[in-house]
Amino acid sequence: MSEHSERIxxxxxxxxxxxxxxxxxxxxxxxRAARPEFWWFILFSAVVGTALGAxxxxxxxxxxxxxxxxxxxxxxxxxxxxxxxxxxxxRDAGRRWQxxxxxxxxxxxxxxxxxxxxxxxxxxxxNGLTGPSTLPLDGQAVRH
Numbered sequence: 001m002s003e004h005s006e007r008i009x010x011x012x013x014x015x016x017x018x019x020x021x022x023x024x025x026x027x028x029x030x031x032r033a034a035r036p037e038f039w040w041f042i043l044f045s046a047v048v049g050t051a052l053g054a055x056x057x058x059x060x061x062x063x064x065x066x067x068x069x070x071x072x073x074x075x076x077x078x079x080x081x082x083x084x085x086x087x088x089x090x091r092d093a094g095r096r097w098q099x100x101x102x103x104x105x106x107x108x109x110x111x112x113x114x115x116x117x118x119x120x121x122x123x124x125x126x127n128g129l130t131g132p133s134t135l136p137l138d139g140q141a142v143r144h
Contacts, residue, residue, distance in 0.1 A: 012036070013034065013036040013037050013040065014036075014040065015040045015043070015044060017037075017040075018036060018037045018038075018039075018040030018041050018044070019040070019041060019044050021033075021037055022037065022041045022081050022084075022085050023081065025081075025084060025085070025088075026080060026081040026084060027080055027081070027084055028084055028088075029083075029084050029087045029088065029097070030088075031088055031091070032088050032089075032091050032092035032121070033085050033088035033089040033091075033092055034089075034092060034121060035089070035092075035117075035118070035120070035121070037085065037089075038085050038086070038088075038089040038117060041081075041082070041085055042082070045074075045078050045082060048074060049071050049074050049075060049078075050071075052067055052070040052071040052074050053067050053068055053070075053071035054067055055067030055070060056068060083100070086100060086117070087100065089117050090116060090117065092121050092122075093116060093117065093119035093120070093121065093122065094119070094121075094122035094123065095116050095119070099113060099116055100113070102116075
């Protein structure tokens with residue numbers, strides 16, 4: 001592969017593959033992430049966080065917020081991997097990483113970011129590579 005080319009991520013990915021891939025690339029903000037990789041990991045993260053949050057213990061003295069604490073720890077643990085896969089997914093959709101900052105705009109920003117994360121991959125050719133016309137050296141695809 002040349003310096004200007006980048007392999008398109010596989011699109012036929014299931015939940016275990018996605019979790020393994022994101023775990024392996026936990027702090028890797030380079031490259032691309034196909035829609036299945038991103039959405040399977042988001043689903044996994046949300047289910048685990050919800051399950052941990054529901055694990056509160058009720059005693060005669062009141063509720064012990066063990067589950068809430070575990071859910072908070074889970075959120076901290078998956079923060080960087082989630083940010084990394086989000087940046088890679090935006091790049092795969094032909095967007096710049098700065099689109100993450102839409103989250104700072106309440107409600108509307110979240111919707112806008114979700115729409116951008118749902119966009120199809122750009123730059124695919126018949127051999128699965130992207131060329132210099134769609135993926136410059138800095139790894140940012142150009143939207144026309």
